[in-house]
Every structure is written in C-alpha cells, then in structure tokens.
Amino acid sequence: MPARSRKKTKRKATTRSQVLRLRDRRLAWGVGLAGLLALVFVVAGVWPYWQLSGRFRSLPERQPSRLYARAFRLTVGQRLAADDLVARLARLHYSPAGEAGLTPGTYRASASAVSIGRRPPPPAATDAGLLVVELASGKVARLLLDERPVSEAALDPPLLATFYGPELLEQRPVPLDRIPGDVARAVLAAEDAGFFEHPGISATGVLRAFWTNLRGGEIRQGGSTVTQQLAKNLYLSAERTVTRKLREALLAMMLEWRYSKEEILEAYLNQIFWGRSGSANLIGIGAAAWAHLGKRVEELDLADGALLAGMIHAPASTSPVRNPEAARARRDFVLDRLVDLRWVEPEAAEAAKAEPLPTTEIVLTRRIAPYYATAAAEEAAVRFGVDSLADAGLTLLGTLDLDDQEAAEAAVAAGLEEL
Known part of the structure; x- marks a missing residue:
C-alpha cells in the first residue's frame, strides 16, 4: 500500500476514534446530568413529600394534656336552688337553649326544673345525655337521665389546667x-x-395572584387552595416568595x-x-x-x-x-x-x-389551683411513667373539689386582711 493511502487510512481511524470518545464523553455527561437531576428531584420533591406525609400522619397525636377537677354531683334530696344550678352551668360555659331546643351545651331553666343537654365528657368521667333536675322546696326532688329516673348524676368536670409544649x-x-x-x-x-x-x-387563583403580585418579586395576594394552605402550614416557612409558592403548589398536588x-x-x-x-x-x-x-x-x-x-x-x-x-x-x-x-x-x-356575636372569650392558659396542678402533674409522671405532660394528649381526672378550693382561698384572703 502506498504511503499516502496508509496516512489517509490512519487519519480516518484517528478521527473515528475521536468521534467515539466525544460521543462516550457526551453520553457520560448526559447520564451524570440525569442522575444529578434525579437527585435534585428526590431532594426537592420526594424528600419533602416524605416529611410532609409524616407530619400529616402525626397530626392527631399533638395535643396538650388536661387536668380536670371533681365533677359536681347531684343526688335526690340534695339541697339546691335553680339559680345555683344555673350559675354552675354558666361556669361550665353552658348557654340557654334556643329555638333548636336542647342540644349539648345548652339548658332550659324554670323555678321547678332545669333541663340540661350534657356535653360528651372527657374519657371515663360522666355519661352524656339529657338530664332533667326537678326541684321542690329547695331540694332535688327527682333526676331523669334520658327520661329514666336515677338516684344521682354529674355535670361536666371543670378544667383546672392545660399542659402545653414549648410552642404553646x-x-x-x-x-x-x-x-x-x-x-x-x-x-x-x-x-x-x-x-x-x-x-x-x-x-385561575394562582395565575391571578401571580399576575397581581410577581412584579415586585414576592407574593402579596393569596390564591392558595385549602390543600396549598395545609401544605404550607405543615412544611413550608412563612416567607412570601415565588419559590415558596411553587413548592407549595407541588406539595399540594x-x-x-x-x-x-x-x-x-x-x-x-x-x-x-x-x-x-x-x-x-x-x-x-x-x-x-x-x-x-x-x-x-x-x-x-x-x-x-x-x-x-x-x-x-x-x-x-x-x-x-x-x-x-x-x-x-x-x-x-x-x-x-x-x-x-x-x-x-x-x-x-x-x-x-340575626344571631348575636359572643361577648367573652375563654382564656385557656389560666390555671385554677396552680399548686395542685403542679403536684398532680408530678404524681402523674411517677404513676404513669410520663416524662412530660406537654403535648402528650392525656386526660387527668383529679379529686379536687372546686367549692372547697374557693372556700379555702376566701378564708385565707379574709385572714390576710385581718393581719
């Protein structure tokens, strides 16, 4: 073979080898880039989804523990006036029954009887149902629970204290x-x-919000569905940016x-x-x-x-x-x-x-008998092996009588005034 032909063949082989190496390099880069994109997808999408699902499943478990006092008990023959019973119901946040009739959390009172739609109670406390307290001569003459005569019944146990975690x-x-x-x-x-x-x-909601707000580079208007709001509350921060809005939409889907x-x-x-x-x-x-x-x-x-x-x-x-x-x-x-x-x-x-608005709010963080609440929490930790009552979702039924507690506090206050 002439020398010129051998050189031409050698150049063709070299060129073909270079093309193959370049193709292999591009293929390797493509595979690497695809792997990197897959990793980014896992980090940006799947991993937050796993975290989101975990938080979704744990939702019912996060609630504070609550300590209740002894429930006020009613017995046939007990001395009791209608006004006193109504006052106790008001302290438990019962309200007069409306046109819908007696429902849980309402009552209807007269001089001779008080009918009570009792609430579903804390676990193992009392039975719910319609309770009728018939009164005569300043005493309980008869008790009817769901139209059945009974010798005794109880109201809701009053809440003494709530044990919150650090996030309150x-x-x-x-x-x-x-x-x-x-x-x-x-x-x-x-x-x-x-x-x-x-x-x-x-x-439409997202496009409307984007059209209105994205000129400044941040979100000023809503457009979030219920699912997006849930995703934001469970996983995302409170920042109002376009990036967070896109992640919110992805997690919602x-x-x-x-x-x-x-x-x-x-x-x-x-x-x-x-x-x-x-x-x-x-x-x-x-x-x-x-x-x-x-x-x-x-x-x-x-x-x-x-x-x-x-x-x-x-x-x-x-x-x-x-x-x-x-x-x-x-x-x-x-x-x-x-x-x-x-x-x-x-x-x-x-x-x-036409319904009136409520005029008072319940301050849930107020503790009644705080020293008793602290002692009860310590005893519960020992007896039930609970490290902390905060966010444990426990219901504690105490033996403290609120009438006795208030009488003791009044006696101490009166004694201090005399000093």
Whole structure:
C-alpha cells in the first residue's frame, strides 16, 4: 500500500476514534446530568413529600394534656336552688337553649326544673345525655337521665389546667364526621369553594395572584387552595416568595395524590391557625370553637361556622370580642357567599345574621389551683411513667373539689386582711 493511502487510512481511524470518545464523553455527561437531576428531584420533591406525609400522619397525636377537677354531683334530696344550678352551668360555659331546643351545651331553666343537654365528657368521667333536675322546696326532688329516673348524676368536670409544649399549641382534634356540615361548608365558602373539583391547586387563583403580585418579586395576594394552605402550614416557612409558592403548589398536588379529599379537609380544619387565647396558639376548629364561642364543635350552628370561617384570613383583626364590627362583616360575607353558592337557603342565612356575636372569650392558659396542678402533674409522671405532660394528649381526672378550693382561698384572703 502506498504511503499516502496508509496516512489517509490512519487519519480516518484517528478521527473515528475521536468521534467515539466525544460521543462516550457526551453520553457520560448526559447520564451524570440525569442522575444529578434525579437527585435534585428526590431532594426537592420526594424528600419533602416524605416529611410532609409524616407530619400529616402525626397530626392527631399533638395535643396538650388536661387536668380536670371533681365533677359536681347531684343526688335526690340534695339541697339546691335553680339559680345555683344555673350559675354552675354558666361556669361550665353552658348557654340557654334556643329555638333548636336542647342540644349539648345548652339548658332550659324554670323555678321547678332545669333541663340540661350534657356535653360528651372527657374519657371515663360522666355519661352524656339529657338530664332533667326537678326541684321542690329547695331540694332535688327527682333526676331523669334520658327520661329514666336515677338516684344521682354529674355535670361536666371543670378544667383546672392545660399542659402545653414549648410552642404553646392548643389543639382539640375532631374527626370530620363530627363537624357539622354547615360549618365545613362555611369554611370552604370562605377559603376554597372549588375544593372538591380541583387537583390541589387552582390554576385561575394562582395565575391571578401571580399576575397581581410577581412584579415586585414576592407574593402579596393569596390564591392558595385549602390543600396549598395545609401544605404550607405543615412544611413550608412563612416567607412570601415565588419559590415558596411553587413548592407549595407541588406539595399540594402530592397531598392530593396521596390522600382523599375528606382526609385533607379534616387535616386542614384541625391544623389551621385560629388566633390566640392568652399565650396559647389556637390550632384547629376544636380549639377555636371552645376559646371563641365556649362550645364544642358538635354544638356549632350555621352562624357559628360562618363566624369562625370569616376569622381564618385574619384572626386577630376579626375577633368577635376585640373587633365586633369586622367580625360581623366577615360573618355576613361568608353567609352571603354560601347563598351565592346555593349551599344554604337565603332564609337560613338571614336568621344566622340575626344571631348575636359572643361577648367573652375563654382564656385557656389560666390555671385554677396552680399548686395542685403542679403536684398532680408530678404524681402523674411517677404513676404513669410520663416524662412530660406537654403535648402528650392525656386526660387527668383529679379529686379536687372546686367549692372547697374557693372556700379555702376566701378564708385565707379574709385572714390576710385581718393581719
């Protein structure tokens, strides 16, 4: 073979080898880049999803422990006046029955009888049901529990103390099937009317918020669905940036893929921030209903649900006690929204608008007999092997009689004045 042909063949072989090496290098770079992108996806998406799922599953477990005093007991033949019994019910945050009749947390009183719709009690305390106390000559003449004569009965045990963790979270988780339908609908009307139709994000809501707000590089307007709000509360920080909004949307779609709409709505209603009571943060509708209205969730009506739903956007500025005008305006807005959505009848909404706003709030962080509460906590730690009652979700039924406690405190105060 001539020398020139051998050189040309050698150059072709060299060129082909260089092309193959370049192709292999590009392939290696491509595989490496794909691996890097996969790692980024795991870190940015799957890992937060695992964390989010863990926090979602642990939601019902986080609530403070509570210590109760001895329940006031009623017996046939006991000396008792109707006014005294009504005063005790008021201390337990019972209210006079309305047109709906006797429901848990309400009573109807006359000089000769007091009918009480008792609340579901703390575990192992008393039985709920309709209790009728018939009175004659300043004594208990007869007791009827669900129309059956009984020799004795008890009221709710009074709350003495609540043991919070360092975050001071007041939580009272409630299953969705125990939340009145009008209340759940009011929340959706206020926050996310299309909740059962969208896949976790509302395209129109997000685009509207982005169009309004992204010129300055941050989020100033909402557009978040219930699922996005839940994802933000469980995992993300409070910063208002475009990046956080995108992560919020991604996590919301992951939640929708993993959980049912009912599970997401229940978690949202039990996780949303509803203001403060004293130094405690009210988390979820159970805590909000008790602190703002003095009611358990099962006792809430349409007006209550609209009031609480209206507070979600800004709990402090729409408090019915501190800012009744704003609270009423928000409540009525939610009621009108429910009518527009055809979720309630106009007559029901107008009746709810006529309901008065609550005038007092319950300070949940106040402790009665604090020394007794401390001693009870120490004893519980020894007897039950509990390191801390904070966020342990325990119910402690104490033996302290509040009447005796108040009498002792009054005697000490009177004695100190004489010194």
